[in-house]
Amino acid sequence: MVRISTGTFYDNSIQAMNQQQSALLNTQLQLSSGKQINTPADNPAGAAQIIDLTQAAGMNTQYQNNITAAQNQMSMASSVLQNITTLVQNVQSTVISANNASLNNSNRQTLATTLQQQLTQLIGLANSQDGTGNYLFSGTKGSTKPFIVTSSGVQYQGNSGQQLMQVASGRSMPTNVNGADLFMSIPNGNGYFVTSNSASNAGSGAISQGGLASPPPTPAQQGNHYTLTFSITAGVTTYTVSGTDASGVALPAASLPSANQPYTSGQTIAFNGIQFNIQGQPANGDSFNVAPSTHVPIFQTVQNLITLLNTPLPAGNSTASSNFTQQLQTAEGNLNQGLNAILTGNVALGTNLSTLTNLTATENSLNIQYQSTISQIQDTNYTSTLSLLSQEKLSLQAAMQSFTSISSLSLFNYLR
Structure with a gap:
């Protein structure tokens, strides 16, 4: 037989009622706070899950903030590049206007003044800053003004680096295009080779910009230099092609067109995967020279045009006229290459902006999932919790009534 002393009965009863009262208070806290986990002790596994999910949601929010910052920076850069595109197209229009035989020196100098204004605008746009004062096109040197005007021309002070921003777990994205790629590393001519009149020419011949033929040049031919030398015998004009490879070694005659090719003004001249024509006599x-393309900054191209248009052109001098036309054609080719570089940079920004738009939708969806999962684990289910509260109240009331009834019993009550 187990005997329970009065003290033990009191202790056990009070402990049980305290536990029930504690459970009741905890249920009331869940109702008032709206959370079923208010301390880790309420649900250790659930509390750990909430910590992990909250951290993931916080990282996701940071990614969203990074995406917004990247979008703002790239949108601003794209807008500036659109303005630069329009400006370069205006420069091209000015060059086309200059290629007019009816213009006199004064007219060309007026166009040179227009080009000078356009060059100043171009440099200003290339030095654009974002809302925080960082330069858009200086690579990773955001606080450094990228382009400065010196006695030797416009110099680039930035670098070719890309600013990277983490926009998702394990994923970073460039948020800029650097000024070296946009404005400095511009291939001249047609992008593969550049043509020119020799300075000592006395005739009216002018060589076109040209382009690649089919089939294109082999890699071994890509660094070749060619010279077309003209001769006139008994009124018949012919040309002979000579050349050197990238190391300056003379090309074998078998790799070149045979000597004394007949010349017709405007007729296509093609060999070794390249083609062009020469107009005039x-x-x-x-x-005439054909050399591998090199890099000419777009600023230098415009400055060369300004110098060209400011230089008086002797009236009635066909040689000077052909050289002038040749230089305008070269400038037009350089401007086309420069415009392509700017458009390519803007396309890259547009592609990245499109990617960020898609990432924004993904990050928003993830954020909703995180919050939903946290809510499922943490938030109070009012229907079930109210039902539990009623049960706990009844249990506590029953326990208190039982304790009162039993504690009032005494053996002496039955011995009277």
């Missing part, structure tokens, strides 16, 4: 001994 070269003089005996005149020569």
Whole structure:
């Protein structure tokens, strides 16, 4: 037989009622706070899950903030590049206007003044800053003004680096295009080779910008330099092609067109995967050059045009006129290449902006999932919790009534 002392009965009863009262208070707290986990002790596993989910949601929010910052920076850069595109197209229009035989020196100088204004605008746009004062096109040197005007021309002070921003777990994205790629590393000519009149030419011949033929040049031919030398014998004009490879070694005759090719103004000249034409009448001994394309900053191209238009052109001098036309054609080719570089940079920004738009939708969806999962684990289910509260109240009331009834019993009550 187990005997329970009065003290033990009191202790056990009070402990049980305290536990029930504590459970009741906890249920009331869940109702008042709206959370079923108010301390880790309420649900250790659930509390750990909430910590992990909250951290993931916080990282996701940071990614969203990064995406917004990246979108703002890239949108601003894209807008500036659109303005630059329009400006370069205006420069091209000015060059087309200059290629007019009816213009006199004064007219060309007026166009040069227009080009000078356009160059100043171009440099200003290339030095654009974002809302925080950082330069848009200086690579990773955001606080450094990218373009400065020196006695030797416009110099680039930035670098070719890309600013990266983390926009998702394990994923970073460039948020800029650097000024070196946009404005400095511009291939001249047609992007593969550049043509020119020799300075000593006396005839009226002018060589076109040209382009690649089919089939294109082999890699071994890509660094070749060619010279077309003209001769006139008995009124018949012919040309002979000579050349050197990238190391300056003379090309074998078998790799070139045979000597004394007949010349017709405007007729296509094609060999070794390249093609071009020469308009006008070269003089005996005149020569024309074809060299691999190099890099000419777009600022230098515009400055060369300004110098060209400010230089008086002798009236009635066909040689000077052909050289002038040749230089305008070269500038037009350089501007086309420059515009392509700017458009390419803007396309890259547009592609990245599109990607960020898609990422924004993904991050928003993830954020909703995180919050939903946290809510499922943490938030109070009012229907079930109210039902539990009623049960706990009844249990506590029953326990208190039972304790009162039992504690009032005494053996002496039955011995009277």
